[in-house]
Amino acid sequence: MLQRIKTMRSSTRSNLVTYGIVLGFYAAVQLLNAAGLLSSAFIGQLVPICAYVMLAISLNLTVGFLGELSLGHAGFMSIGAFSGVSFWMATQGRIPAWLGVLCALVIGAVCAGIFGLLIGVPVLRLEGDYLAIVTLAFGQIIVNVINALYIGIDARGLHISLKDAASLNLAEDGKVIINGAMGITNIPKASTFTLGIVLVVLTLAVVLNLIHSRAGRAITAIRDNEIAAQSIGINLTKYKLMAFIISAVFAGVAGVLYALNFTSLVSRRFDYNTSITILMFVVLGGMGSIRGSIIAAAALTVLPELMRSFGMESYRMLIYAIVLIAMMLFNSAPAAIEWRKKTAQKLQGVWAAHKKPAGTGSGKGAA
Amino acid sequence: MQFLSNLIGGVSLGSVYALIALGYTMVYGIARMLNFAHGDVIMVGAYVVFFAFCSGGMNPLLAILIAMAVCTLLGVTIERIAYRPLREAPSLAVLITAIGVSYLLQNGALLLWSANPRAFTSVVSIPPISLFGGRLTIPGNTLVNVVVCLVIMVGLWLFVNRTTPGHAMQAVSEDRGAAQLMGINVNATISLTFAIGSALAAVAGALLCSSYPMLQPTTGAMPGIKAFTAAVFGGIGSIPGALLGGILLGVIENLSKAYISTQISDAIVFLVLIVILLIKPTGLLGKKRVVKV
Incomplete structure (x- = not known):
């Protein structure tokens, strides 16, 4: 066994350490929880930690490996959350819960992926700074539109409106799923820590394998020198889109996971600030370091709670900002x-x- | 008549966007960076005017001058500390730093001045003009916005095209290395650009809050992003482009608020940005740049 670890490629060994960290965290939490040592506030943070870890890993693929700044990651999260949870609400009591959750996750992934494609195809032709501003604009559009979106369901099918709940023209038995700015309410919670860890491991498996594959090397080559990469025959659009869409898909899945942990869901929760918070995880963890993203996301999700107990909550964002600037200056x-x-x-x-x-x-x- | 009134409202809003867009377009044209913090400099300017004029009772012009001085200092300091060390770094690093600065200003303001919205008294005291027997009124704010915007545009255009520092700016924007070889102080020129952009941001902040009298630490963020949209729309790096883009964007926003939906008017504005970037990435009046290997 030891012999095998020694003869492994260093990337494989490093990946095993990353998986080990995640599984070790899972085991530690389960043990401490069984011993009754965890506060309820911390237990409440477990699913968001998993969601943010997934978001940070997926954004790192775009920012750290592809080298493009996306400021709309929360937008993909939002699309995943709203599409997945809408399905979950619409099929309540009609299909078994496990199937419902599975389908919600898949639908969230597919919807976010489709939007990733729609945004990515035109936008990835633009230069760096423009890409950032367009993804930012996209995130704002999503927040705005979902804020004004009404979806209801009755025996005749889905009804969609951008005006108000009354204009949905629902039948007697119909119910409103997305109620404009009020969002989705009374969601039966379905996320568990175990589900979260399974999804984190799945994200890791896909992203780590991608990075160490031929496609992954093409992606990092594009980051390092676009013109050089193009000149050796790398298809820029194909690999940029690949990274961007995979990133969007996992943001969508994370959105579903995150949303199913709460009883209500509003689009404002996925605004620009959330995108920046995720970016913060990636930058502080180290752009291009998956393990760093995991640790930073987990630590910084728990940190606000800790700071609150020290009475420093109001300084949190200020400290984030200063650390972000200092990190960039020191690193770049x-x-x-x-x-x-x-x-x-x-x-x-x-x-x-x-x-x-x-x-x-x-x-x-x-x- | 209602349409005309909405249109005029749009031009008024657009003038403010144009002023903000100037700051973006000049910095982008010369330093090749997207100064994300520009919107927050506007917010700081507006707060200075608020404390000097609205609660301090100072002369409005003097208050704006003080705000311009404070913002100039702020802009130049930001450039010196956060952006200059990264001049040769990849653009991703600069962009993330700029986002950090923007966050720093917002959260600093939040701590200093709290999140409570302040009621901003208009710095303009010109009576509204009635036209067509009172069927169309143009508020004093609108007049001032448009006039101030036009005066600054013309002034800036003259400055860039007729003076030596202006020529230095153009040279740095054209080719930084060559400009340096010609004896132009690149760092000083970029500082000057930041100074002008930030001073204009203070004026824009005062006008913005006079038209929309709510002042919060996040006040500058949205207009900042929209003004960047305007700068891209008009062609980044171009002064007349900032004017054109700003006014078009203001009109589009106001008309979609009036005739489509107030809730999704922001979405429409950003959709315009995406469409423009796809059809004509260099903007309406922008020049195409050739990338050399």
């Missing part, structure tokens, strides 16, 4: 990169002087 500013290189060399020098057989090269590099 040419001067900072130069400084880190020099410091690393100096440290290596000190290390080599200590350990007499010099040049073992075990000093830590600037990662």
